[in-house]
Amino acid sequence: MPEEGMRTVQTDKGPVEIPVNPQVIVSDYYLGEFLAVNVKPVIASPYSLSNPFLKGMVEGIQELNTVSAETSLEMIVAKEPDLIVTITEADYEKYAAIAPTVYIQDGSRSDEELFYYIAGLVGKEKEAEAYIADFRKRAEAAGEEIREIVGNRTVSIVEVWPQQIYTMGSHFARGGSILYDIWKLKAPSAVQAEMVDADTPYKVVSLEALPEYTGDFILYGVLEDTDSSFVEESRLWNSLDAVKAGRVLAYEQVAFMHRDPITLNAQLDIFVDFFRSVGEKE
Incomplete structure (x- = not known):
C-alpha cells in the first residue's frame, strides 16, 4: 500500500499505521459501532452477529470461526483485510501480522467515546457526532417525563445465570448508562455506591x-437456556414490591449485553415504553 495512503492513530497498543480509507475491515467484537456509520465489516464475531438489534443490517458479513484459532486466522487472511479492530489482546500479535490492527481495551472508554473513536478509524467522525447528537436529543427529551414517573424511587438491573444472580449499574451495558448517567435515576444504595458512583461493573449476589x-x-x-425458576418461583422474589406491583421489565439478555449505539437507541425506546406503561397504570 502506498505510503501516502497511511496515517498514524493512537491505540491502546501505542501508535499504529492504518490506511487513510480502509475498505476491508475485520472486527472480532465492535460491529454495531461500524454499522451505525454505514460501514460493514467483512468478518465479525458470532457474539456481535447474535445481537437481535442488528437484524437486517448484517447480511453478507461472515461469522468468525471462534472454535478454532487456526481456522479463524485462515478466514481473516483469505479476506485480505486492510484493517483489523480487536478487543482480544491475546490475539493482537497474530492479527497484526496479517494487517494493520487496532486493539481497543474493553471498558477504557465510555460508550460515546468508543463509538467516536471507532468512527474515526474509518473517517466517519461527522456521522458519529450526528448519531450521538440525535441519540442525546431523544434521550434527554424523554428524561424529564421518566424522572417524573419514577420520582424518588429506585431502579435496578438483575440478571440470572445458572445458579447465580448478577446485579449491575452503569458500567456493564444493559442500558445502565441511559438509566443512571443520562437520566440520573437512582439505584438501590448498595448498587449506587459500588456500581454507579464507583467503578465496580457488576456483583454476584445471593x-x-x-x-x-x-x-x-x-x-x-x-441468560439463554438458563433455568431461572430458583429465582422466579421463590417466595422472596415474589415478595418484592416491584414484582408484586408489576414494575419489572423482562429484557432479552443476549441483546442487552451489547452497548453499541444501535443497541442503545433500541434500549431507549424499550425503557420509555416500559416506564410510560407503569405511569399509565399508577
Whole structure:
C-alpha cells in the first residue's frame, strides 16, 4: 500500500499505521459501532452477529470461526483485510501480522467515546457526532417525563445465570448508562455506591440479598437456556414490591449485553415504553 495512503492513530497498543480509507475491515467484537456509520465489516464475531438489534443490517458479513484459532486466522487472511479492530489482546500479535490492527481495551472508554473513536478509524467522525447528537436529543427529551414517573424511587438491573444472580449499574451495558448517567435515576444504595458512583461493573449476589440490591423498578434478564425458576418461583422474589406491583421489565439478555449505539437507541425506546406503561397504570 502506498505510503501516502497511511496515517498514524493512537491505540491502546501505542501508535499504529492504518490506511487513510480502509475498505476491508475485520472486527472480532465492535460491529454495531461500524454499522451505525454505514460501514460493514467483512468478518465479525458470532457474539456481535447474535445481537437481535442488528437484524437486517448484517447480511453478507461472515461469522468468525471462534472454535478454532487456526481456522479463524485462515478466514481473516483469505479476506485480505486492510484493517483489523480487536478487543482480544491475546490475539493482537497474530492479527497484526496479517494487517494493520487496532486493539481497543474493553471498558477504557465510555460508550460515546468508543463509538467516536471507532468512527474515526474509518473517517466517519461527522456521522458519529450526528448519531450521538440525535441519540442525546431523544434521550434527554424523554428524561424529564421518566424522572417524573419514577420520582424518588429506585431502579435496578438483575440478571440470572445458572445458579447465580448478577446485579449491575452503569458500567456493564444493559442500558445502565441511559438509566443512571443520562437520566440520573437512582439505584438501590448498595448498587449506587459500588456500581454507579464507583467503578465496580457488576456483583454476584445471593437470592437472600436481593431485597438489598433490587429497587422499586427491576430490569430483569435471563441468560439463554438458563433455568431461572430458583429465582422466579421463590417466595422472596415474589415478595418484592416491584414484582408484586408489576414494575419489572423482562429484557432479552443476549441483546442487552451489547452497548453499541444501535443497541442503545433500541434500549431507549424499550425503557420509555416500559416506564410510560407503569405511569399509565399508577
